[in-house]
Every structure is written in structure tokens, then in C-alpha cells.
Amino acid sequence: MKSRIGGLLVLIIAAQTFGTRGFPESLNIGIAEPITGVQSWVRKNRSSNWSFKFFFNPLISVVEFGLNCVESFFTWLPWFIPAIVVFVVIARTRRWGVAVFAAFAVVYPGIVGVWSESIVTISLMAVSVFMCVLVGIPLGVLTALNTRTESILRPILDGMQTVPATVYLIPIVLVFGIGPAPAAIATVIYALPPMVRLTALGIQQVPRSAVEAAQMFGATKRQVLAKVQLPLAVPSIITGINQTVMMALGIVVIATLVGAGGLGQEINQTVRRLQPGRGLIVSLAVVAVALVLDRVSMSLVSTPGAQRIRIKRNTLYIGIICLAVAAVIGRVLGWIEFPFSWGTSFADPIDTGFKWFRTTFDVVTRPFNDFVVREILVRAQTLFNETITWQAVVVVASAFSFYIAGWKMSLLTASGITFIGLTGRWPDSVDTLAQTVVAVILSILIAIPIGIWLGRRPRAESIIAPVLDAMQTIPCLVYAIPFVMIFSVGPVPGIVAAVVYAIPPGIRLTSLGIRQVHYESLEAATTFGATQRQVLWGVRVPLAMPSIILAINQMVMMVLAMAIIAGMVGGGGLGYRSIEALTKPDSGLGVEVGIAIVIMATILDRLLQATAKRLQAPVAI
Amino acid sequence: MESGDLPALDLRNIWKVFGPGDGSRAIELAKNGVSRSDILQQTQQTVAVRDVSFSVARGETFVVMGLSGSGKSTLIRCLSRLIEPTQGEVSLSGDNLLAMNEEQLREVRRGRMSMVFQHFGLFPHRKVIDNIAYGLEVQKIDKQTRIAKATEILKTVGLDGWANHYPQQLSGGMQQRVGLARALAVDPQILLFDEPFSALDPLIRKEMQDELIRLQKTMQRTVVFITHDFAEALRLGDRIAIMKDGSFDQVGTPEEIVSSPATPYVREFVNDVPRAKVLSVKTVTVAGTAATNGRTVMATAKIETIIPMLLEGDEAITVTDASNKAIGVVNRQSVAKILQAEQK
Numbered sequence: 001m002k003s004r005i006g007g008l009l010v011l012i013i014a015a016q017t018f019g020t021r022g023f024p025e026s027l028n029i030g031i032a033e034p035i036t037g038v039q040s041w042v043r044k045n046r047s048s049n050w051s052f053k054f055f056f057n058p059l060i061s062v063v064e065f066g067l068n069c070v071e072s073f074f075t076w077l078p079w080f081i082p083a084i085v086v087f088v089v090i091a092r093t094r095r096w097g098v099a100v101f102a103a104f105a106v107v108y109p110g111i112v113g114v115w116s117e118s119i120v121t122i123s124l125m126a127v128s129v130f131m132c133v134l135v136g137i138p139l140g141v142l143t144a145l146n147t148r149t150e151s152i153l154r155p156i157l158d159g160m161q162t163v164p165a166t167v168y169l170i171p172i173v174l175v176f177g178i179g180p181a182p183a184a185i186a187t188v189i190y191a192l193p194p195m196v197r198l199t200a201l202g203i204q205q206v207p208r209s210a211v212e213a214a215q216m217f218g219a220t221k222r223q224v225l226a227k228v229q230l231p232l233a234v235p236s237i238i239t240g241i242n243q244t245v246m247m248a249l250g251i252v253v254i255a256t257l258v259g260a261g262g263l264g265q266e267i268n269q270t271v272r273r274l275q276p277g278r279g280l281i282v283s284l285a286v287v288a289v290a291l292v293l294d295r296v297s298m299s300l301v302s303t304p305g306a307q308r309i310r311i312k313r314n315t316l317y318i319g320i321i322c323l324a325v326a327a328v329i330g331r332v333l334g335w336i337e338f339p340f341s342w343g344t345s346f347a348d349p350i351d352t353g354f355k356w357f358r359t360t361f362d363v364v365t366r367p368f369n370d371f372v373v374r375e376i377l378v379r380a381q382t383l384f385n386e387t388i389t390w391q392a393v394v395v396v397a398s399a400f401s402f403y404i405a406g407w408k409m410s411l412l413t414a415s416g417i418t419f420i421g422l423t424g425r426w427p428d429s430v431d432t433l434a435q436t437v438v439a440v441i442l443s444i445l446i447a448i449p450i451g452i453w454l455g456r457r458p459r460a461e462s463i464i465a466p467v468l469d470a471m472q473t474i475p476c477l478v479y480a481i482p483f484v485m486i487f488s489v490g491p492v493p494g495i496v497a498a499v500v501y502a503i504p505p506g507i508r509l510t511s512l513g514i515r516q517v518h519y520e521s522l523e524a525a526t527t528f529g530a531t532q533r534q535v536l537w538g539v540r541v542p543l544a545m546p547s548i549i550l551a552i553n554q555m556v557m558m559v560l561a562m563a564i565i566a567g568m569v570g571g572g573g574l575g576y577r578s579i580e581a582l583t584k585p586d587s588g589l590g591v592e593v594g595i596a597i598v599i600m601a602t603i604l605d606r607l608l609q610a611t612a613k614r615l616q617a618p619v620a621i
Numbered sequence: 622m623e624s625g626d627l628p629a630l631d632l633r634n635i636w637k638v639f640g641p642g643d644g645s646r647a648i649e650l651a652k653n654g655v656s657r658s659d660i661l662q663q664t665q666q667t668v669a670v671r672d673v674s675f676s677v678a679r680g681e682t683f684v685v686m687g688l689s690g691s692g693k694s695t696l697i698r699c700l701s702r703l704i705e706p707t708q709g710e711v712s713l714s715g716d717n718l719l720a721m722n723e724e725q726l727r728e729v730r731r732g733r734m735s736m737v738f739q740h741f742g743l744f745p746h747r748k749v750i751d752n753i754a755y756g757l758e759v760q761k762i763d764k765q766t767r768i769a770k771a772t773e774i775l776k777t778v779g780l781d782g783w784a785n786h787y788p789q790q791l792s793g794g795m796q797q798r799v800g801l802a803r804a805l806a807v808d809p810q811i812l813l814f815d816e817p818f819s820a821l822d823p824l825i826r827k828e829m830q831d832e833l834i835r836l837q838k839t840m841q842r843t844v845v846f847i848t849h850d851f852a853e854a855l856r857l858g859d860r861i862a863i864m865k866d867g868s869f870d871q872v873g874t875p876e877e878i879v880s881s882p883a884t885p886y887v888r889e890f891v892n893d894v895p896r897a898k899v900l901s902v903k904t905v906t907v908a909g910t911a912a913t914n915g916r917t918v919m920a921t922a923k924i925e926t927i928i929p930m931l932l933e934g935d936e937a938i939t940v941t942d943a944s945n946k947a948i949g950v951v952n953r954q955s956v957a958k959i960l961q962a963e964q965k
Contacts, residue, residue, distance in 0.1 A: 209742030212703050217756035217807065218731030227758075231746045 011395050019389025023426035031423050031595075032588025039587040042174050056175055063127060064181040070123040078330030079115065081323060082106050086292055088319075090299045092311070102295045105288040109263075112281045112346065120262030122289060124180065124255070125248055128187040132195045132244045135188070137237065140199020141225070150200070157193045159598065165190050165254050166564050166578040167594035170587050173258055183260035187248045194243035202236025203229045238297055245293045246472070249286055254564070257582055263289075271481055271569065277350030279481040287470060354485045361486070369492045372438060377491055380434035381427070390421055401603075405610035412606070416599040425596040431573035432563050433600065435491055439498040439559045444552060447503040451510025451551065452541065461511055468504035480569045494566025494575070501562050502555040509554060513547020514540055549612035556604050560597065627715045628676035629843035630683075630700065630811060635673045635709035637695050637867075640666030644707040657866060669695040670706070671867040679810075680841040686854040686890075687864030693847045694739075696864070697815050700845065701736060702726060713811070731760050734811040735804040739819060741796045743788040749799050750775065750784035756807035771806055778802045778832070794825035801833075805840075814846040818853065830856055851890040855879070855899055863887050880904050880959075896959055897925040905956050906940045906949040917941050920948060924956060931956060 046052055074082075083106040090099040109118035142149040160168075169186050176182035206229050214228045252264040263286050270279035311319075358365070384393065394414050402410035420429050454461045479500045483493035517540050525539045541548075567575025574593050581590035636651075638644030640661075647666040650659075661667055669692045677683040687693040698704040700711050702718060711718040713733060721729065735756060743752050750771050751758075757767035775781055778798040788796050797817055804812055818826040830853060837844065848854055854861045855875045862872045863886070871883035879899045882888040903920040917939045918927050930938060937950035 207740070207742065209738040209740050210744055212698075213736070213738060213742035213744075213803075214755070214759070215703060216701060216730050216734075216736040216813075217759045218727040218729075219759045220727065223759055228744060232744070234746075 008395075008399050012392055015391035015395045016389050019391030021387065021389050022385040023390045023421035025424065027422055028424040029422045032586075032592055035591050036586070036588040039174055039585075046177075052175075059185075060176055060181045063131075063184050064179075066127045066130075067123050067180050067184060070126050071119060074119045074122060075116070076331065078327055079107065079110050080330065081327050084323065084326075086296060089296055093299045095299075098295055102292050105292045108288040109285040112285060114263060114266060114282055114285050117262050117266050117282075118285050118289060120180075121252060121260075121264065121286070124184055124187065124252075124260060124262060125245060125289065125293070128184045128191060128248050129241065129245055131184070131188045132192050132248075133241060136192050136195025136240065136244070137199050139192075140196045140237075140240070141203060141230075143196060143200040144203035144229075145225075153196065157196060160189070160193050163594050163598055165251050166257070166582045167590050167597070169254070169258050169582055170585055170590040173582070173585050174587065178259040180260060183255040183258045186258055187251060187255055187260075190251050191244045191247035194247060195240045198236050198240030198243065199233065202233030202240070205236065206232045238300070241297055242294055245297070246290060249290045252286060257579070271484065274481075274485060275347065275351060276354050276481045276485050277347030280350060281347050291470075354482060358486050365486055369487045369490070372492050372495065373490065376438055377431070377434050381430060384430040385427055390418075390426070394418055401607060404607055404614070409606060409610065413603050416603050420596045420599055423592045423595055425574065425577070425592050428572075428574045428577050428593070429596045429600060432560075432575065432597075435495055435498075435566065435571060435573060436556070436559050436563070436600075439495045439502065439562075440552070440556050442495070442499045443502045443506055443555045443559065446499065447506030447551065447555065448510050448548060450503075451507045451548075452514055452536075452544075454507060455511035455514025455540070455544070456536070458515070461515075465508070468508055471500075471504045480565055484569050489570040491566065491571045491573075493569050494562065494571035497569075498559045498562035498566065502558040505558065506551045506555045509551035510544070510548050513544030513551070516547070517543045545615040546612040549608055549615060553605060553608035553612070556608065557601060560601050560604075563597065627712075629679045629681075629714055630845065631676040631710075631712045632700060633674050633710040633712075635670055635696070635699055635711070636668070636707045637670040637692070637699055637704065638666050638668050638707045640664065642666065648708060668867055670699060673709075673864075673867075673869055675862060675869070675872060677843055677845060679843055682837060682844040682846060682857055682859045684846045684848060684854040684858035684861045685864055686848050686851055686861055688849055691864045692867040693849075693864050694815055697736075697813055697845060697847050701730070701734060701813055731756070732807065733809055734813060735807050735809040736813040736815065737797070737800045737804045737817045739816040741788070741793075741800045741820075743796060743799055743803075745787065745789055747787075748784065749780070749786050749788060749791070752788060752799055753802045753806050755803060760807070767806075771802075774802045774806045777805070777836070792825075793821050794829060797821065797829060798832075801836075805836075809842070811843045811845070814844065816847050816849065819849060826850075826853070833857065851894065855894065863890070875899050876901060876904065897928065897956075898923060900924050900959065902927060902940055902951055905951050905959050907951070907955045909937060909950045910939075910947070915939055917947075918951070919943075924959070927951060928956070 083103045086106050087099045087103040090102050109115050139149075139153065143153050144150075165186075168189060172182050172186045172189070176185060210228055210232065211224060214224045219227070252260070252262070253267050254264075256262075256264040256268050263282055266282045267279055267286075270276070270282060394417050397417055398410040398414040401413040420426060454464065480493055480497040483496045483500075487493045487496070521539055521543060522535055525535045530538060563571070563573060563575035564578055565571075565575070567573065567577070567579050570576075574597055577589060578593045578597075580586070581593060636644070636648050638647045640647070642664070644666055647660050647664045647668055650663065651657075651668050651671050655663075657668055671692075673696060675683065685693045685696060695704060699706040699709075700718075702711075706719065709719075713729065716729075718726070718729065744755065747755070750768060753771040753774055754767040757770060762770075772781075772784065775784055778801055780795060780798050780802065783791065783795065788799060791799065797820075800817065818829050821829060834857065846854075846857055848857075858875060860872060860874055861878055863870045863878070865886055871878060871887050876899060878887060879891050879894055879896060882891045900923070901920060902918055902922050902924060905924060906920065915936060915938065916930060916934075918930070918941070920940050920942050927938060931951075931953050935953070937952040939947050940949050940951055942948050
């Protein structure tokens with residue numbers, strides 16, 4: 001052991017003495033050039049090549065047609081019809097409060113004056129989620145039942161969740177151009193993974209004995225799938241649709257970069273005009289859309305044996321006819337748009353509040369801002385670009401990986417870091433990594449203690465949990481708006497927004513871990529006379545450790561996902577480069593950035609997962 | 622298919638090897654006496670079932686008893702081809718099960734055998750009645766017929782009135798009654814039970830065992846029953862196989878096993894058994910004659926039943942066979958001897 005440490009030290013010193021400081025540009029392997037070549041080929045052949053003529057262009061037309069249909073239907077519909085339908089659908093489950101609330105959420109965009117924008121967004125959601133379901137469920141079934149499909153699809157799905165959305169928007173812009181239809185396709189690609197995963201999961205989770213029983217009665221594979229596996233997977237599939245909706249809403253803002261319009265565009269503008277009040281109000285409209293879709297889809301699933309109000313078929317038909325008549329009458333009387341809008345009257349006081357906050361707390365925020373920028377970020381830059389050699393970085397990082405997860409991981413780390421350097425994104429990656437580390441440390445300091453505290457207080461958690469869940473549906477850019485107001489434009493608002501964005505899942509996972517500790521372990525500790533504190537630190541926290549590490553892991557991933565938004569508000573680093581790549585568009589740069597982020601995310605993810613595994617109590621064989 | 626003299630179920634040299642590869646090497650090693658863990662190390666394969674052969678006569682209840690990891694669940698899945706055996710033969714009244722294609726196998730499962738599962742294997746998304754009718758539905762029998770049949774079976778297992786509940790609204794014992802009803806609804810010749818009662822409370826378990834004995838008296842089906850409970854095996858089985866590490870240690874009637882356990886492993890189970898309840902008078906009969914007008918007892922009666930008689934009077938009791946011929950006597954000494962063996 002001692003000789004190993006000695007050898008490592010010698011290696012580090014050697015790397016530091018003989019290596020090159022920073023990562024030399026001369027080693028850039030020029031990965032961008034061939035990709036830029038493809039880009040210009042696509043541009044030239046967009047109108048003549050067969051794949052565009054017979055596949056991509058018709059696909060765009062179909063999607064466009066769908067979008068137009070949905071949009072004009074909702075525009076035609078008087079505003080009160082969707083509210084009534086939503087109310088009735090949810091009220092069938094006898095949860096009146098939720099029904100009223102959801103009906104209110106339907107009219108909320110009207111109240112704040114973004115009715116037509118939300119129709120654009122809802123149409124985009126509807127069409128992309130429909131396509132996700134159409135593609136995702138068969139893929140999920142294949143993944144669950146066919147090991148070969150699984151081995152091909154799984155790494156692709158994993159990769160898709162770490163590649164920043166801006167990066168794979170680039171090929172979409174190239175192939176499909178700009179506009180609502182390409183935005184819908186981009187949304188489908190972004191939101192597809194949970195649909196596939198949860199369908200597969202649902203089918204795999206069907207009790208083996210249920211499948212065996214069906215087989216024993218001589219059911220064919222098709223009968224097992226249609227009558228046993230799919231029906232039992234329905235709850236999981238609905239969760240998948242839910243998640244897909246949430247993911248789709250999550251990139252509503254980024255989708256505006258390829259021409260999505262709607263609420264996303266509104267939010268984007270409020271950032272540029274620095275109007276946090278309006279930003280907040282419009283993003284609440286996004287939350288309202290998410291909430292309505294979530295509740296409606298949940299109430300459509302029937303849990304076996306659940307009590308719901310039965311509606312006779314005739315009553316149903318009469319109801320539908322009444323609604324149709326009401327719609328036509330409403331249309332004739334001109335009750336189409338929402339009759340009043342209180343948007344600005346909410347927004348202005350919020351804006352004033354932020355201005356007041358900014359001037360009053362300048363004493364605190366400015367030093368914090370300066371400290372983070374000068375003492376941490378700038379220092380990290382000089383350290384990695386001018387002081388330490390890249391060889392030394394590789395040696396230290398891979399030694400650490402070896403210690404945590406063995407030689408395979410060590411090899412992955414070494415080659416990954418070197419590859420980032422070879423693509424020429426070393427300085428940008430250092431920048432992003434430094435910001436990520438700052439944001440993750442802050443998130444850990446906030447989320448873990450709160451999570452531990454909440455884990456033992458189920459009542460407090462039942463109040464806070466819905467708030468935390470709602471926070472996850474707010475588009476991440478919205479978090480950045482107030483902080484851009486409070487701090488000046490630069491990396492700090494991005495970091496703080498990332499922290500706010502990352503802590504809800506961190507809190508949830510930590511408290512889940514604390515809560516799920518088996519009661520027998522706790523009772524055992526108590527009967528030995530342990531104090532409350534001893535039970536917490538000696539039993540609960542150690543047993544929840546794997547969960548806590550996963551919480552940290554999740555927060556790291558979310559902070560990295562936020563890097564792009566940070567780039568939008570002046571954070572620099574890879575996030576900024578990805579936006580640069582998308583707006584130019586420069587596919588070569590985009591691919592470089594994508595590779596760098598995926599490598600960083602993969603290494604951090606694997607290391608944290610390995611740590612969690614090491615901390616897990618060994619299971620009996 | 623008229624083959625009355627053929628056993629309902631016949632297994633010859635069944636092997637099952639789990640793990641990568643075709644398993645032939647692991648079987649070679651196992652035949653040469655290499656231990657399970659050494660085989661696992663050398664081939665990454667586990668021998669779950671090793672060279673099991675047995676046959677079950679029509680109407681017989683054959684119990685396979687073994688502890689967890691003994692391979693009994695794998696074995697019952699091999700004989701229904703839920704798991705493909707690595708080697709061996711399975712025949713159903715002479716039909717080679719392993720040679721059947723998927724369609725033929727489905728036909729067998731639809732009409733000739735059905736199974737009751739340890740964790741019930743009920744479909745949580747179907748009502749009790751639809752669960753029971755499932756096997757008929759797969760056979761595309763029309764709704765009216767299958768519901769009528771399912772309702773009838775529901776009565777047989779004592780669950781009328783529960784047809785429109787969902788399985789998870791029922792207690793464990795009732796759920797397993799549904800499982801049993803579902804298996805019976807297709808009217809199979811062969812019933813497979815995979816530890817059906819092990820998830821139930823002891824009292825409910827006893828009740829279900831009685832129910833099964835009662836049903837079996839009227840139905841006379843061929844039953845293969847898997848259990849880890851030796852007492853259950855003794856109660857239910859016409860014959861019992863004790864399984865350990867993938868192979869049978871001993872096969873015999875409850876009485877044969879209890880009176881002469883073949884291996885130390887079997888003896889461990891037998892030690893805990895109240896012999897007077899299992900063994901018949903025949904096993905304690907000694908040569909001799911008693912007073913001609915004295916008391917007599919049938920050789921097949923359980924020892925338990927003669928203890929009061931022995932306490933009443935000192936003299937020996939004459940033992941008679943089925944044709945009422947004296948074959949020997951029992952006395953206090955011979956009974957005490959066998960009961961004393963229990964204490965060892």
C-alpha cells in the first residue's frame with residue numbers, strides 16, 4: 001500500500017515536471033471538420049436527396065398538419081369548454097378539490113393573458129406526446145421482451161439523457177429546418193426515453209407467476225402480452241406518459257431556439273427584458289399546463305377496485321352533445337378568448353419587489369458574487385490552464401477512480417479526460433466543471449440536512465413534497481430569471497439557479513432514504529437504549545447512505561443539465577458554447593461540446609454510483 | 622391416447638443446468654461426482670436438478686419435499702416446460718412432452734395440465750370470476766359457458782359471493798382458493814402445485830390441506846405437489862420424494878420413509894415426526910399368537926388408534942390383514958420400541 005502511494009506521488013511529480021501546462025491547442029485532433037463537412041452536404045442536398053424528398057420532408061408536413069389541426073381546434077373552442085371537460089374527468093374519481101383546482105389551472109393562462117400562447121404550447125405538447133406514445137410503447141415492449149433490442153437501446157437511452165438538449169437540436173435544425181414542426185420532433189426525441197423505459201419496466205415488473213400462470217393455461221405469446229403483461233403495465237405506462245409530458249414541458253424554453261413559439265418564447269423574452277414578475281407568471285402557466293395534463297392522465301387510469309362515479313352511456317352522449325352545443329353557442333356569442341386579463345397587475349409588484357431586494361441586499365449579494373467569481377472560478381481557470389499540467393490531472397483523476405471503482409473505471413477516466421483535451425474543449429470544460437462543483441457543494445449543504453430532517457417528519461414532508469414536485473416542472477430558465485435580477489449577468493445567477501433547480505430531487509431522495517430504513521433496525525437500536533440522536537447518526541444515516549449518494553448523483557446530473565441555461569444568462573463554459581453552436585449553427589462545435597459534457601457526466605455519474613455501491617451493506621447470497 | 626397402463630407422468634433422467642453454455646460439461650462433471658460449488662467455479666454453471674427420474678400413476682398424489690435451493694421449484698417447471706430441462710425425457714401418458722412444438726405444448730397446457738403457484742399468480746387486474754375463467758378464455762370458449770363453469774368451480778372451493786371482487790381484496794387463504802379454482806376450471810388430468818400453501822398461516826394451511834384432500838377424494842386427479850414442509854408431505858402424499866441438492870435422496874410412501882429413512886438427511890426430518898400418527902400397525906407387528914377370542918386390529922390402522930386399547934389391557938392384540946387373516950400380534954413392547962426411536 002505504502003509503495004503504491006509512493007509510486008503515485010513520483011508519477012504525479014513527473015507528470016507535473018515534464019508535462020504541458022493546460023492542454024495545448026496543437027494536440028487538437030480536429031474532430032469538428034468532418035462534421036462540418038456533413039453539415040454543408042446536408043445544406044446543399046436538402047431539396048434534392050431522396051431521404052429528404054421521401055422521408056424527412058413528408059414527416060415534417062405530417063407533423064405540421066397535426067400541429068395545425070390541434071391548434072385551430074383549441075383556438076376555435078370557447079375557453080370554458082376545456083375547463084368543464086377537465087373538471088368532469090377528474091371529478092369522476094370523487095376528488096372534488098383536485099377537480100376544482102385543475103379547472104382553475106385550465107383558465108389560469110387566460111387570467112394572466114397568455115391564452116393563445118398556451119394553446120400553441122399545448123398543441124406542441126399534444127402532438128409530441130402522441131408521437132412519443134406511438135413510438136415509445138412498441139419500443140418499450142421490444143426492450144422488455146427482447147434482450148438484443150435491450151442491449152442496443154439501453155446505452156442509447158442513457159446517452160440521450162446526458163447529452164444536452166441543445167446539442168441534439170443541432171442535427172434537427174440541419175435536417176428539418178426551423179419552425180414548430182422541427183421543434184415538435186426535437187421534443188419527441190428529448191422526451192422519448194422515459195416512455196420507453198417505463199413501458200419496459202412495467203412489463204418486466206409483471207409478477208413472474210402471473211406470466212407463468214398464463215403460459216400454463218396455454219396462452220400464446222400474443223395473448224400473454226395483450227391480456228396479462230400490457231394491462232398490468234398500464235400504471236407504469238401512464239407514469240411514463242406523465243414523465244414524457246414533464247420532460248416535454250421541461251424543454252419548452254430551449255425548443256424556442258428552434259422556433260417553437262408559445263409560452264417558451266414568452267419566458268425567453270422576459271429573461272432578455274429582465275422582467276422576473278412576468279417570467280414567473282408565464283412560467284406558472286407552464287406549471288398549470290403540466291398540472292392539468294398530470295391530473296387528467298392520472299385520473300384516467302383505473303386502479304382495480306377503486307371507487308369512481310359511473311356514468312351511463314346515454315348520459316355520456318347527452319353530455320357530449322350539450323358540450324358541443326355550448327361550444328357552438330359560445331362561438332356564436334364570441335366568448336372565445338378569456339374575457340379579462342390581470343397579467344400585469346400581478347407582475348408589476350413582483351418586479352418592484354425584486355428591485356427592492358436587489359438594492360437592499362446588495363451588501364450581501366455583491367461580495368458573494370465577487371467571491372465566487374474571483375476566488376473560485378478564476379482561480380480554478382488559472383490552476384487548470386496555467387499551473388497544473390494536463391498529464392498531472394489525468395494521473396490524479398485516474399488514481400482516484402482506481403481507488404473508488406477499480407482499473408476499468410480508472411482507464412475510462414484517463415481516456416475520457418484526455419479525449420476532452422484532444423477535442424479542444426479543455427478550457428470550457430474546466431469552466432463548467434468549476435461551476436458545477438460550486439453548485440453541487442452548495443446543493444449538498446442545503447439539500448442533505450433538509451432531507452434528513454424531513455425524512456423523520458412524514459407530516460411536514462406531505463406538505464412540502466407537492467411543492468418540491470411542482471418546482472421540478474418549472475422550466476429551468478425560470479429559476480435563473482430572479483437571480484439574474486439579483487446578481488448581475490455572469491456565472492453566479494446560473495450557479496444559484498442550478499442549486500435551486502437541483503435541491504428538490506436531492507431533498508426527496510435523501511428523505512426517502514431516511515424514511516425507508518427498516519423499522520426493525522430502528523427498534524433494535526432503541527431497545528439497546530440508543531438516544532434519538534444515536535439512532536439517527538448511528539443507524540438511520542448510515543443505512544440511508546446509498547440513497548444519499550444517489551441524491552448527490554442526481555443533483556450533479558441536474559446541475560450539469562442546467563449548464564446550458566447558465567450559458568443563456570452569461571455563465572460561459574460548455575453551456576455558452578452549445579448555444580453558440582446551435583444559433584450559428586456550427587455542428588462541429590456542437591459535437592465537441594456534446595462529447596465533453598457526456599464524458600464529464602458519465603465519469604461523475606459512474607464514480608458516484610460506485611461510491612454508493614461501496615457504501616451499500618453487502619447483501620446475502 | 623387410450624393408455625391406461627402407462628403412468629400419467631413419467632420423468633427419465635432430468636437434468637437442469639443454469640448458466641452460460643449448453644451445460645453438457647457441467648453434467649459430465651456432476652456425473653463424475655464433482656460438487657456443486659466446484660462445478661460453479663469451473664463452468665459458471667449451476668446444476669439445479671441432477672438426474673431425477675420418477676413416475677406418477679393416474680390419480681396418485683406425488684409430493685416432492687425439499688428445502689429452499691434443493692431444486693424442487695426448478696423440477697416442477699421442467700415437467701411443465703416453463704423451464705426447458707437441459708437433458709432427460711418427460712412423457713405424459715406416453716406422449717413425449719419435450720419433443721412437442723410450441724403449439725402442441727399449448728394444447729397440453731390448455732387441456733391436460735394446470736398449475737397452482739406459491740404466490741398465487743393471480744391476475745390483479747381481473748375480478749375473481751375472470752381469473753378463474755382465464756384458462757377457458759384462452760381456449761376461446763364463449764363468455765356465457767366459461768362464466769357458468771367458473772361460477773360452479775367457485776362454489777366447489779367455497780367462495781360463492783366473491784366473484785366480483787378483485788384478488789387483492791381477499792385474504793391469502795381465499796386467494797389461493799381462487800388459484801386452485803382457476804387450475805380446476807380447465808378440468809386438467811394433471812395438477813401441479815408449487816408450494817401452494819407455504820405463504821399461508823398454519824391454521825389456514827391446515828384448512829387448505831383438508832380441502833385438497835377432500836377434493837382429491839372426489840376428483841382423483843394426478844397431482845405433483847411441491848413443499849418444504851415435511852408434515853404437509855406426509856399428510857398429502859401417496860408417495861413422497863425427499864430432494865436435496867438437485868437429486869432425490871429417497872422416494873417412498875410416507876410410512877416407508879418414516880419407518881426406514883434412507884439417509885441421515887432424511888432421518889433429520891423423520892426425527893421430528895410423531896410416528897404413531899404416520900406408521901401403521903403393520904410396522905410394529907411381531908410374530909406370535911394371542912388369545913383366540915381376543916381383540917383384533919387391521920394391519921393398515923395407524924398405531925395411534927391402538928394405544929388406548931393397549932392401555933386397557935395387558936395382553937397382545939391380534940393383527941389381521943385385509944382378508945381378516947391373522948398375521949401376528951402387537952403388544953406394549955413392540956409399540957414402545959418404535960415410539961422410543963423418536964426420542965433419539
